[in-house]
Amino acid sequence: MATDISASGPRSNSSVTIASIAAETGVSVPTVSKVLNGRSDVAAETRAKIEEALERHQYRRRNRGPATSGPSLIDLAFHELDSAWSIEIIRGVEVAAAEAEVSVVLSELGGRHRPEQKWLDAVLARRPMGVLLVLSTLGKSQRHQLESRSIPYVVLDTDGEPPEDVPAVGSNNWNGGLSATRHLLGLGHQRIAVISGPPDVLCSRARVDGFRSALDEAGLHVDPAFVRYGDFYVAGGYEHGKDLLSRPDRPTAIFAGSDMQALGVLRAARELGLDVPRDLSVVGYDNLSFSGWVGPALTTVNQPLQAMAATATNLLIDLARGNSPQLRRVDLATELIVRESTAPPPS
């Protein structure tokens, strides 16, 4: 699969020019230029016709390098800005961007995993060096709109499966689920529940699969009632935690899928008069900054969010500067951090 997005890339047709697109669609050359530059003063119908022709011919603007009129920008877009998780990523991007003397435009996509066209129009108009999407992916025609302007993009912590040729940085979620569950098994737990994130987010499924593999390894049966999908937020952990811990056969350990959900499980346990870790062990995920400070301090899986963000930013800047990075799909390693919230099960 071809992965080059420059003008001479193998998938592009080098005989296609702005003039040939203009001739074919019956508009002037400046009109095609306006569309490529994200200008809003072109009628919607004309614009759609031009975009269609650009995509059909796989047009690629030759990368002109950074504009001279101002400093370089990259776009960073989150599907949703939530508390401690987003700020780790923002910090990683800011540090890497500052080192490269690049500024960062931050957007929130209102909870959508696929950006609205309105957002993409604003991106095209400001002509960033590149676009970094967190937990979001672009539709095929949106991808092409960036490609035809030679604006590279990178996906961070993939949500769903980005096409093979999309550069992406993630972490080893399956391994994270495996090591969290092995730790609990090693302490002697047998009734272990998992609360993962939403089932339509790939990393949630990978963590649950790691959980299953660890139980398999130990010759234990997976009780379907003990496999839950939350929302990665405190409320999801609290509600599933309350439900799981109110059962007569309640689990002695919960792998909470995120540190926020672990906070919710801790709260549910407190309300039910269960002591952590004496009556219940809890493992979080992410290793957010508060996880070592809450009571009890969370045993958790370190997801190196700042390093992932910096890696993605450097990859994006490399692509934008016309370098050919050796690695275009990277998963950073996760690591179990043992603190106070896990112990052997009550005897």
Added chain:
Amino acid sequence: MATDISASGPRSNSSVTIASIAAETGVSVPTVSKVLNGRSDVAAETRAKIEEALERHQYRRRNRGPATSGPSLIDLAFHELDSAWSIEIIRGVEVAAAEAEVSVVLSELGGRHRPEQKWLDAVLARRPMGVLLVLSTLGKSQRHQLESRSIPYVVLDTDGEPPEDVPAVGSNNWNGGLSATRHLLGLGHQRIAVISGPPDVLCSRARVDGFRSALDEAGLHVDPAFVRYGDFYVAGGYEHGKDLLSRPDRPTAIFAGSDMQALGVLRAARELGLDVPRDLSVVGYDNLSFSGWVGPALTTVNQPLQAMAATATNLLIDLARGNSPQLRRVDLATELIVRESTAPPPS
């Protein structure tokens, strides 16, 4: 550039033009334009000479409204991006900016409360509609560099005392300190300590003054050993908390100055075997998203960070669009939220 040459604004000298600055400093008109546009291709010495003349004559570029070549940007700069506090502000700015169809460039100033010139140069070069500074202020000559380009700026949650004519949005810190302390006095506490933020940050001092006023009101003496200045982070609360709670005359209540510091105090109490709220009451500040979920849920002072950020953004956009907002200095109200971490003192 031909239309840029007049100056405006009540303090400006309307006879000063780019041409007169060029003549006086012995450079060409395009060189003065380059400096105004943040271009880097002017020798440092020439540039300093031109900036000096611009400042001395109080030159003001006529505000030309948003550039037509791209969508409008505002700059949002934090002295430091910390965990949950910053994200509340970022969300408030993003929502208000998106409504106004303005994009946000986010920068971190590496812990400095006064930005480096390098950052300001990048701002001048990208010509934003305006600049929003969080816990930071500009030096006099930096202020003038923005003013001479007609780029307005607003300060959020003032750190130090911005000059009277600088638009600013904050919250009523003194009142927050007062209501937190009154609440503890009302429960019957008499040995109350405060851990505020750094003493050189104005809001820290205002909160301590509110604390003192509440004790005064109750006819209680302020023990200087019970007035501490931390760093607003968990570590500051933990260290001062540990020290205060190890004293023979330990306090029965601590006003922790920030929710992060309250987390640190909770941890110190746990380590010393003290139960919150039975043995010790703790009040936080900020009402960050986790504060209702930790154990015990924090009694805290709600600082409406998202609303403050949105108010500051709207004020900035108003100024940039040439409107004359009625209020240029606003403090939003703080409010005590009572949860589980406060109770009457041990008898």
